[in-house]
Amino acid sequence: MGVLVSNSLVLSGVLFTIGILTVLLHRHPVRIFLGIELMLNAANLVLIAANRNHYCTSWPTLDGQVYAFMVIAIAAAEVAVGLAIIVALFKRRARVDVDEINLLRG
Amino acid sequence: MVLETIGWWIWAALAVACAVGMISARNPVHAALWLVGNLIALAALFLVLAAPVLFAIQLIVYAGAIMVLFLFVIMFFMSPQARQWLRPPLRTQVLFAGILAVAFVVLLYIGFAGGGVEMAYSDLVQADVAAEGSELLTPGLPVALGTWMFSYHVLPFELTSLLLLVAILGAVMVGRDIAGEGRSEVAESAAVIEHKREAG
Numbered sequence: 287m288g289v290l291v292s293n294s295l296v297l298s299g300v301l302f303t304i305g306i307l308t309v310l311l312h313r314h315p316v317r318i319f320l321g322i323e324l325m326l327n328a329a330n331l332v333l334i335a336a337n338r339n340h341y342c343t344s345w346p347t348l349d350g351q352v353y354a355f356m357v358i359a360i361a362a363a364e365v366a367v368g369l370a371i372i373v374a375l376f377k378r379r380a381r382v383d384v385d386e387i388n389l390l391r392g
Numbered sequence: 393m394v395l396e397t398i399g400w401w402i403w404a405a406l407a408v409a410c411a412v413g414m415i416s417a418r419n420p421v422h423a424a425l426w427l428v429g430n431l432i433a434l435a436a437l438f439l440v441l442a443a444p445v446l447f448a449i450q451l452i453v454y455a456g457a458i459m460v461l462f463l464f465v466i467m468f469f470m471s472p473q474a475r476q477w478l479r480p481p482l483r484t485q486v487l488f489a490g491i492l493a494v495a496f497v498v499l500l501y502i503g504f505a506g507g508g509v510e511m512a513y514s515d516l517v518q519a520d521v522a523a524e525g526s527e528l529l530t531p532g533l534p535v536a537l538g539t540w541m542f543s544y545h546v547l548p549f550e551l552t553s554l555l556l557l558v559a560i561l562g563a564v565m566v567g568r569d570i571a572g573e574g575r576s577e578v579a580e581s582a583a584v585i586e587h588k589r590e591a592g
Contacts, residue, residue, distance in 0.1 A: 290400050294441060297404050299500040301430075303493055304411040310489035313482075316420055316466055320427050323458070324411060327434050330446075338441045348540035351443050352548075355541070358446075358453055359552045363559035365458050369465050370563035376469040 294335035302328035313383050315372050319365070326361045330354045400440050407433035420470060424462045431455040445537050 301324060308321025337350025410430035417423040435450035541549060 290396065290441065293400065293404070294437065296500070297407065297437075299496075300408060301411055301434075303496050303500075304408075304415055306496065307489055307493055308415045310492065311415065311485060313485075314420065316462070316470070317423060320414060320420075320423055320462070323427060323454075324414065324430065327431060327454070330450075331434060331437060334438050334441050334443045334446060337443070348537055349544075351446055351537055352541050352545050354443070354446055355449065355537075356545075356548055356552060358449055360555065362453060362458060363555050365461060366559045366563040367566065369461055370566040373465060373469060374566050 288339070291335045291339045294331055294338075298328045298331040298335070301325075301331070315375065315384055318384065319368055319372070323361065323365070326357060330357050333357070396440055400437065403433045403436040403440065406430075407437065420466050421463065424459060424466060427462075428455050428459045431459065445534050 305321045305323075305325035305328060308324065309318050312318055312321070333350045333354040337348060337354075340347055340350065407430050410426045410433060413426035414423045414430060417426055431450060431454045435447045435455065438444075438450060439447040
């Protein structure tokens with residue numbers, strides 16, 4: 287079981303790195319957003335793996351799973367607002383490139 | 393135990409493969425679909441790590457609702473003629489991304505090889521023995537998770553509902569359609585300034 291947990295931590299690191307690379311390498315806001323989602327999920331994997339590690343100690347908790355639940359809810363809120371902003375950008379500009387978007391008005 | 397490990401490796405490989413597909417896909421619709429595959433693989437990993445409730449939530453909320461939202465936005469607002477996503481990344485972008493990726497891997501290696509994993513593992517060897525007779529051996533069950541959440545985390549749970557409400561309001565406000573709103577406001581304020589300058 288311990289191998290599974292520690293392997294999950296490494297896997298989460300790999301997925302988080304891929305998420306960071308997506309954010310750094312792409313210039314379209316939707317693609318960058320997909321990378322952010324990947325990073326959030328990597329963090330969730332850590333929380334759940336850590337919880338798996340923790341609940342078979344002498345003081346078992348389920349905090350990790352509750353935190354992962356909260357992260358999913360907050361990610362949903364973030365996606366709603368972020369995609370609304372991206373849609374507003376699409377409406378106002380023909381070309382959408384994060385290099386050219388430096389104002390949140392007009 | 394062996395079955396668990398085999399399942400873990402299969403789903404982990406799928407998760408990494410889908411993530412790589414997501415970063416390298418040219419078409420954003422394909423990228424979103426790769427991410428759906430990645431989310432499903434992660435959900436299966438949650439199941440392997442004894443979190444069946446989060447497995448279900450991940451499938452319904454993430455792979456279902458959120459990714460459908462993404463696909464809607466991509467399909468409605470990205471015309472196939474405007475192939476902006478084909479533009480290659482800047483050279484400095486690639487350089488910095490490479491440096492940061494290498495740095496992150498080194499950091500991971502230091503963190504994991506420097507005792508983190510071993511500590512977790514040695515803790516677990518004792519913990520597994522200690523937890524043999526514990527009644528919390530199936531802690532991911534809905535009853536256990538619900539009891540835990542509403543015993544110790546009621547306030548964050550309620551605050552989450554408030555956050556979702558605010559997010560809905562924000563999304564509606566940002567997304568509402570008023571023709572030429574931003575531009576006309578700027579023009580108006582410029583006109584007002586001009587007018588004041590003339591008057592003064």
